[in-house]
Amino acid sequence: MRVPAVVPWEARAAAKRASTLARIPQAWRLDPAQLDEAKGQRDLTGAFIHRFLQSRDIEIISQDSLELTRAIGSAKLTAVEVTTAFCKTAAVAHQINNCLHEVFFEQALERAKQLDAYFAENGKTVGPLHGLPISLKDQFHVKGVDTSMGYVGWIGSNLGIKDPSQAHQVESQIITELLSLGAVLYCKTSLPQTLLLGETKNNIIGQTLNPHNQNLSCGGSSGGEGALQALRGSTLGVGTDIGGSVRIPAAFNGIFSLKPTPERLSYRQVANTNPGQNTYRSTVGFLSTSIGGLELALRSTLSRKPWISDPAVVPIPFREDELSLVRERADANGRAREPYLPLKLGVLWTDKKVGPHPPVLRGLHTVVNALREAGHRVVDWEPPLQATAKRVHVSFLKADGAHDIHSHLNLSGEPLIPDLQEAFQLRPPLSLLETQDLTLQGLEYEAAYSDYWNSTSNDGQIVDAVIMPVAPHAAVIPGKYYHTAYTEVINLLNYSVAVIPVTKANKDIDVVDPSYQPLNGLDKKNSEAYDPEIYDGAPVGVQLVARKFEEEKILGIAQIVTAALKAHR
Template sequence: MRTQVPHRWEWVADKKRKATLAKIPVEWILPEHVIKDAASRRKITGSFIEALLSDRECAITNITSPVLIERICERQYTSTEVTLAYCKRAAFAHQLNNCLHEIFFSDAIKAAGELDAYLANTGETSGPLHGLPVSLKDQFHVKDVETTMGYVSWVGTFEGEKGTGQEFNVESQLVEELKSLGAVLYCKTSCPQTLLLGETVNNLIGSTMNPVNQLLSCGGSSGGEGALLALGGSTIGVGTDIGGSVRIPASFCGVYSIKPSFGRFSYRKVANNDPGQTIVNSAIGFMSTSLPALDLFMESILSTKPWLRDPDVVEIPWRPHLKQQPKKLCFAVMRNDGMCTPHPPIARGVGIAVEAAKRAGHEVVDWQPPPHSEGVAIHGACLGADGGHDVWKQLAILHEPLIPQMEEMYGGGPTDPMPVPEYQDYALKRLRYTARYMEYWNSTVEFTGTGRPVDAVIMPVAPHAAVIPNRYFHYGYTEIADLLNFTAVAIPITTVDKSVDQTPDKFEPLNDEDLKNWKAYDADIYDGAPVGIQLLGRRFDEEHMISIAEEFVKLL
């Protein structure tokens, strides 16, 4: 019988997987029985992964970023000790959950040692993030570390090209800024092939599932970040968002995230899908186990004045005064975007948020902006304008197959790109739609009762809590913020309870997509999954929205 010879891409992927695992110290390799035990469980966060660590390692990896920095500065912990604890927990997380693309623990430990020496010799910290371990989505270039962005074809290259002299020799501006602030970078997390997916699946490592409920996806495209944070292998991470890519995995995995407006933080020298598409820009986003961490992180990065090096960054320093909130706020609520009905636990989560706001004496009104269906159509047209040519260009390098989840969008191969006049017309449509949306928001001053327009909009992140693999049908709830270039924060609210979150006897679908989404709900499968909401703000509204989100956390 003839032995089947693997395709070159399969050989490259296998070699890459083994090389990544080989970077985990031998003493951190988990026994096979632990791996099998994890695979048999629905939930591997919390007590399961913590049982593999010492009490001190648990203590270090269970505190928030600001507290961690404070304790390093007070010399309760050394940077080296903290880095070792996070590297170890991240190593366990990857073996249990398949959430890392790149491991550079040895470089991180060396950098931490240098920070300890600096503190000992000078009595001062190297910056406001001194000793803080930071994980990165695998779009960010770090010198001497590979960037694959979920493509097997990018292994051993610089964004798919060889012989450029840039291989392993480029650093994203944001990475340089983080290092200058004293952060310790130690791993890069998994993302889906093409990035354009609310799950994390690629031909390099397969799937990254949801560690809170392993029957479900961790989300995407910053899915590895969400999974790693849920497993305690990171306290703060950096991702990107063009259709919900930090808000979706944060909500699915039960952590916090913020999608700032594009132009607030540097995207310079960050790898991306179809980088020439600039009508709807991908924004830098941040994910964490706490809101104060996001606050500290953004303020610290902006202290480096990124606008002096990146022409796309607007010169807006951090504005702490915008965090001061009036005693009475007015929230709008969008329970249904008119395209896809949220599942019962999501509807309940939005209701919990609304009732919490009302109990605190805040105003809540209905949100009826220009139809989201119109905005979502513009968003989709812009992202698909190149006809899939960038995707197929990368896949063709090693004849790498398209993942099944992207078959509907790209399965037929590249198609004719959108003609330039039509593309320019969509740019104008986006501007007109955004202007109408802003006008509507301004008009709400007439009925808020506060003398101001609505402060923020409460809405779902997705129509489901996490997602059953290959059952993500509607991205409209997150896409709208990217189209508008508005700020949005995702916060956890509750978890699915199968005894409460049952479907009603009657359901009238809005359309075929709505029916497919509704039929995908299964209370037993979703039981225990995190339920989150997002708070939508206006452009460059990061300080205000972090403060609004912190208010919600207090209320809840």
Template sequence: MVTDWKSLATAKRDAILNSIPENWRLPKIPSAEEQKDVTGPYIQQFLDKKEVEITETDAVGIAEKVAAGTWSAVDVTQAFCHRASLAHQLVNCLHETFFDAALADAKALDTYYAEHKKTKGPLHGVPVSLKDQFHVKNVETTMGYVGWIDTFEGKKGDSRQKTYESEMVRELRELGAVLYCKTSVPHTLMSGETVNNIIEYTWNPKDRYLCSGGSSGGEGALIGLKGSPVGFGTDIGGSIRIPAAFNGLYGIRPSAGRLPYEGMANSMDGQNSVLSVVGPLGTSARSVTFLVKSILSQSPWLYDPLVMEMPWRNDQYQRVWDRVNSPTGELTFGLMRTDGIVNPQPPVARAVEMVVQAVEKAGHKVMDWKPPAHAEGLATTFNTWMYDGGKDVHSAFALSGEPMSQQVKMTYGTEPKPEKTASEIAQNNVAHRQWKKQWMDAWNATASSTNTGQPIDCIIAPLAPYAAARPEKYKWYAYSAFVNGLDYTSVVVPVTYADKSMDKYEEGYKPMNENDQAAYEDYDAEIYDGAHVAIQLIGRRLQEEKMLAIAEYIGQILGKESIP
């Protein structure tokens, strides 16, 4: 039954704000014109010295401090609950808070530590934020849909409502993590901007004229404001990597079947041609590695039927470090400056060149890479999102009668389209597999051009044509989505900041086509000035350990990641 969606959305929006303790409320929220950048000194002014120290320590550092007894889990949790509250007021990044439950869990962890003189697990006392696809006991999951309020995934009276937990939530608790909030998403999850009718728009904390990315945009914004040291998002077309890139973070898109997705809410559940995957975002590369390694220690293949029995392979991780620390340990990188359809905007193009210069200076080889059958592969990937003609997402909107955001309407239109037949799906799957084989063959063929006699180690590429998009202007997903189509491993590495004095199109630049024209017209050097800029490192399927090590190494030679 369709209800008054505006009243429901307003009540939910107010409830999120009212869950923030009164003494953590800001008296005034500045406009973007008044305060473009709310990171760093701006948000620090509302915190005490110890809170700043705690919240500006990465997940690995927090775990070490708590394990040493220097910090209590309660103090750490309190600090991050406070900073997360500030972050939400500034950029609209939270869907749910459960601070009291988090503090109770932290207190129990401190008691355990006092009694046993050891930690419960490697994540003991580390606050972890979650994208609002995770089910957590006594906490609602709306996934940005008004029609999901006070339901279980849109179903009224379902016994699982607020009693059910996703598999990874159980594992994080076993590891000693403290869960305390769930972050905003675009309704449907299918957008590079985070917007819905409940919290409205999630802004980029570094540049509040721009978006925080999507669909894990709340995670990106929250961690970017250091309201969380590390959190989990999901990625079917770039939804971990886009927010990581736009907020100056590291983030990994693992291959399907590596980390547990069991028991999470989702759109288009049952579409298995291109699977959504779950992975962490964090303020340091080593923190992302720490989270992946910790989750794999829980043997998730015993609890999620789609997870492969593949423990953390430290030999593959260590092999990268052995190579780069050896006089003859050259790495070889493919370089994808452009996908040939839409060129990256000037800040992104400069970031790519900065990485190339850094790796060449460090003694590694870079060779040009042109993506095989790029347009054809994109078509087979994008087709998978419309197997049901949009029936799933349109049905979710129909629960409340709420309107679809313009960002999502670009994909799904105003009404469902005809569903694909089994034969049409099979035909697309065949074409998709053939495209994957083209990539495999092309990658293998690079062995004849490297100094090592082995194929390239990974590809340096833009993650998006934009440093971060302006509202309703994220229109080109090809740089991120082709990786999902291939099911390759990809890690985002922050590189620099947009600079209006340096980042300009060449005089007389002529866009290649309508899509490139749109990206060209979107760019405004003044608006983008100061925004985070990142690249992605693309490895082959199931190369998580190798790619995390390379990302850490690239972070080090760029001066973004300290050497342990």
């Protein structure tokens, strides 16, 4: 009997790349000269990608999520028009930026036709997301579509080793919710092998770079989402975050994101790395080209009462009153409004382990100056040292000794990408006693952090939220992301976070400080990696951090800070 030949992983990856490209309509394909031009272009956003689109496409993709849903709901645009524009833009974005794992444009356009027919017949929309194209990080299961999660061995299925007979039949709960709300799903975006990397690289498609500056990374692990939105191939996407994965790509690509507390949204039937590790669990989050898009996504998904179908979700509906209490404290320009208390925000300038590069420091100062100019209070934030939380959090990410990761690698025989070979070598898992001890250390850190936060009320007003870097650099030079504690600490605390764009690195302003004295060897390594010329044009964003389950509050604060920044400029 002939034994079937084993297909090398390289061939499987190449076939997948070709298959994805083949699903792009011929009319939307770029020729070799156009592709070569894109490779030599520093900034792919705006005018560059627009040259491959029609004026009507540009008009549509330039609108944000709320504008699009209102236009569709008032019959100014059809779902087919909007879906076509975003599918075409996503197709071009992938060809020049390598940011997609899956395209299912035909399925999306058929869905859009059905939505238009419903609207024509009933004179109303299916729901608040009616006709809005929503992109998905390649962890979410859509019926009939692969979920590779960056593993070659998952190509051709969407469950890995779990149950091959159910390939392409499973749907993530949040996908069911989005479809019931009227969303159009059309593509899945790139992510790093294992998910556990602040950049986006895997053995299937290679690397996704930053559309604003191709010298730099788009971030990770929801990096393809960030890149696609920077190119306006999406206005709203769904990602996940266990160490910064919706926040890093947002900051690196000049967009917005929301990382909720993990139990706020459903993670049911979502692919994940080491899914049995629930002490510090991953959370579903959103990335958007606008704050309004984040609010629309949270408000809409919570309207489906996800806790009814997913017992892991805490039954907290969208709290309009919490959002209103924040909004009434400022006017449309973000200025503090009497007789309400102004916002009181802490600012973490450095975690005292690795200090921020000049563009990030300027970004922090810009936010602080804008808030003070708008009449709000800003105080220095000096919580318990974040190094403790970083150590505990990383220990849990590696607690299984990388056995889950290697089980997926073994499906195809692919190796770990070079960036991960040292961190995720196969090793014995943590013992139960070690795990319990680390759990106690994590709980102690949470309590100490909470006590510090409570101590800020000694002047009669407690800090509402904290401004801090997302990373010690703007969109990073590939291979030089040395310190992830600024985001990881917040995952240990399970706090609610919004990321907002602030500025871009400027080689003429963000010069090297010759008097800077490194805090340690790691800080020295990070500071020496800063090159004003290379970083020029890189987006800079900041985190706005509130406490657990304060998603509505942090959205309101993010709206005020964004308005104050706009007025300040």
